[in-house]
Amino acid sequence: MLTIGKLGDAAGVKVPTIRYYEQIGLLPEAERSAGNQRLYGCKALERLAFIRHARDLGFTLEAIRDLLSLSDNPDQSCAAADAIARSQLVEVESRLARLTALKSELERMVVQCAGGKIADCRVIEVLGDHSLCATDHRHPEAEARQ
């Protein structure tokens, strides 16, 4: 049996994050020791590693919740899991495209900065005037989230 700290170390997840996952129902309520401390077996470790890995891959907690409920019922078709992964892929591809445009814009910005005064600074100028951009890197839903 693992304490929460050991579990966290094993899965690469911080302790408060584990408690948070339990709180939102992503992990089941853990067994408790005589002194009320959480105890975990290896099923919990697997589940947490699954979550961690999916987070690494950019899945939202909602998507992970779906994937977990799928893997809890292994007799269904895997079309749903596939769909989730595919939509994740589409998202990643669009972010990739946007980031690439962004990168070239930033490169242009730093290359053009002649090291003079702000008044001549292309960084500020480019940011103030979108029409100076080489590429269109705008995006309706800003890519802030996730």
Next chain:
Amino acid sequence: MLTIGKLGDAAGVKVPTIRYYEQIGLLPEAERSAGNQRLYGCKALERLAFIRHARDLGFTLEAIRDLLSLSDNPDQSCAAADAIARSQLVEVESRLARLTALKSELERMVVQCAGGKIADCRVIEVLGDHSLCATDHRHPEAEARQ
């Protein structure tokens, strides 16, 4: 003079976002009409466009605050603005690398999904076992934030 709605349309920023920017001090307090509605001139539009553009480029509001204070004092050296842009570029490059690894992992996942039952689903399997990964797409500070 523009109302807040027109300003938002012109700059591509939603109305509550403009009020939010004012609230956190990124935009100065707007003039008001007789009926207490905000009114903006073209300086406000320029400033908002600057913010929007910088957000598009992935700058945090804090970085934007710095850039704005730089552009408000155009007599300094532009080294500071340049440094902000450069550090932003470094960040973007690292995110780009990570996203690329991630994308190929997702591609592998969906390609390998045979369309059978969950029990055989590679999507679920790969998520449960990191050792099945082709690349290391892990990251200490998850790339969640911006």
Next chain:
DNA sequence: CTTGAAGCTATAGTTGCTAGAGACATTAGA
């Protein structure tokens, strides 16, 4: 002059955690 859109304030919710306070549990060393 009326009606509907757009504006106002204020508050609370979102995602995915992270940080802090103050109390209890466990474990390693003297």
Next chain:
DNA sequence: TCTAATGTCTCTAGCAACTATAGCTTCAAG
């Protein structure tokens, strides 16, 4: 065996960067 250090507990609040809701007022078009 005692003690000190570390780990864990609950609870609450905070972070970015908005978004949404409620209940009201103002404005512009027909």
